[in-house]
Amino acid sequence: xxxxxxxxxxxxxxxxxxxxxxxxxxxxxxxxxxxxxxxxxxxxxxxxxxxxxxxxxxxxxxxxxxxxxxxxxxxxxxxxxxxxxxxxxxxxxxxxxxxxxxxxxxxxxxxxxxxxxxxxxxxxxxxxxxxxxxxxxxxxxxxxxxxxxxxxxxxxxxxxxxxxxxxxxxxxxxxxxxxxxxxxxxxxxxxxxxxxxxxxxxxxxxxxxxxxxxxxxxxxxxxxxxxxxxxxxxxxxxxxxxxxxxxxxxxxxxxxxxxxxxxxxxxxxxxxxxxxxxxxxxxxxxxxxxxxxxxxxxxxxxxxxxxxxxxxxxxxxxxxxxxxxxxxxxxxxxxxxxxxxxxxxxxxxxxxxxxxxxxxxxxxxxxxxxxxxxxxxxxxxxxxxxxxxxxxxxxxxxxxxxxxxxxxxxxxxxxxxxxxxxxxxxxxxxxxxxxxxxxxxxxxxxxxx
Numbered sequence: 001x002x003x004x005x006x007x008x009x010x011x012x013x014x015x016x017x018x019x020x021x022x023x024x025x026x027x028x029x030x031x032x033x034x035x036x037x038x039x040x041x042x043x044x045x046x047x048x049x050x051x052x053x054x055x056x057x058x059x060x061x062x063x064x065x066x067x068x069x070x071x072x073x074x075x076x077x078x079x080x081x082x083x084x085x086x087x088x089x090x091x092x093x094x095x096x097x098x099x100x101x102x103x104x105x106x107x108x109x110x111x112x113x114x115x116x117x118x119x120x121x122x123x124x125x126x127x128x129x130x131x132x133x134x135x136x137x138x139x140x141x142x143x144x145x146x147x148x149x150x151x152x153x154x155x156x157x158x159x160x161x162x163x164x165x166x167x168x169x170x171x172x173x174x175x176x177x178x179x180x181x182x183x184x185x186x187x188x189x190x191x192x193x194x195x196x197x198x199x200x201x202x203x204x205x206x207x208x209x210x211x212x213x214x215x216x217x218x219x220x221x222x223x224x225x226x227x228x229x230x231x232x233x234x235x236x237x238x239x240x241x242x243x244x245x246x247x248x249x250x251x252x253x254x255x256x257x258x259x260x261x262x263x264x265x266x267x268x269x270x271x272x273x274x275x276x277x278x279x280x281x282x283x284x285x286x287x288x289x290x291x292x293x294x295x296x297x298x299x300x301x302x303x304x305x306x307x308x309x310x311x312x313x314x315x316x317x318x319x320x321x322x323x324x325x326x327x328x329x330x331x332x333x334x335x336x337x338x339x340x341x342x343x344x345x346x347x348x349x350x351x352x353x354x355x356x357x358x359x360x361x362x363x364x365x366x367x368x369x370x371x372x373x374x375x376x377x378x379x380x381x382x383x384x385x386x387x388x389x390x391x392x393x394x395x396x397x398x399x400x401x402x403x404x405x406x407x408x409x410x411x412x413x414x415x416x417x418x419x420x421x422x423x424x425x426x427x428x429x430x431x432x433x434x435x436x437x438x439x440x441x442x443x444x445x446x447x448x449x
Contacts, residue, residue: 027060
């Protein structure tokens with residue numbers, strides 16, 4: 001059982017790496033670690049393989065004596081919301097922004113919270129035990145778990161989103177939303193319309209195979225064109241499970257997670273709601289975010305990549321806002337995970353209250369030129385012990401000097417190595433990134449990866 005947790009759950013090609021047998025075993029292992037006191041809240045995105053893996057996960061959970069409450073197709077933050085309401089564990093069947101053939105399982109601890117690393121390790125250990133030992137018979141009779149449906153889950157989640165503005169509205173705002181043919185295709189337009197927005201909707205006709213296909217937060221081309229043609233105030237693009245969002249301003253310019261963090265931080269700061277005068281961001285966040293907030297004496301707490309790491313820092317330091325450049329933005333007083341729709345609503349609310357356009361709000365942060373590339377590597381871990389490789393990486397960073405930054409790291413969701421270079425000199429950033437990519441490719445070839 002080679003199933004391991006990455007930065008956000010487990011992922012793989014459905015019915016190949018992520019088989020029904022593995023998912024059934026994962027369901028059993030999850031119950032053994034998280035317990036059977038409360039039914040698991042279970043949702044999914046729109047992938048073709050979703051119902052198949054859902055059935056496998058339910059079988060494993062029920063076989064260990066826990067029950068399941070189905071919420072259907074719902075964004076990950078919607079599942080977390082229902083789990084938080086019930087004080088229950090949860091699971092989401094989704095591979096987020098990955099292609100439709102991939103799928104994944106995100107498990108949530110009781111109360112809708114991300115799993116801690118020790119709990120993930122415990123679940124992995126139970127998986128290995130199930131693979132190597134004959135499992136003991138499970139409960140029988142009334143001890144077997146059952147599955148039921150929560151048919152109002154979508155309505156309850158939308159009501160929560162609307163209530164987040166505490167009676168304020170967004171009347172007069174015209175918004176284009178690109179649902180990426182994913183889990184947000186009903187929830188996001190419904191919530192925005194309920195708040196008074198005029199909403200144009202793109203890519204909200206999922207067929208099981210078109211999730212993230214040339215649309216959504218990883219491909220905003222259609223959104224940019226639609227915003228420009230319609231004269232909308234803003235565009236919002238979601239990933240497959242809608243826990244993140246990328247925005248587009250009235251001119252069709254992208255506003256990423258770093259810029260939304262800057263806007264949110266300054267707004268909360270001005271309203272006296274930014275506890276500790278600090279936010280949380282990852283090592284991937286642009287240097288421009290730190291520079292923008294320094295002027296307001298707002299500090300940035302840096303974490304490794306992954307919204308779980310951001311959440312841990314938020315909780316440990318009792319802070320209100322954190323997130324990632326990719327569009328995971330976490331308002332800790334409102335949610336236990338990143339929520340793309342909620343982030344979009346708060347962004348629009350800031351525009352309305354301040355009477356400013358998104359381009360004006362986003363101008364507070366000037367991004368430092370940043371180059372990002374991914375290198376396909378069968379086993380990124382082989383680079384960890386290559387001292388010569390990391391020595392050359394340090395050489396490249398030293399050449400950039402104080403005005404540059406380098407980050408080389410394995411992806412937590414795909415068999416790739418991520419390369420990031422920042423520099424005030426855009427040409428130097430491009431050249432340095434190309435050299436680093438060549439170094440990764442050479443090292444991988446040497447190690448047979």
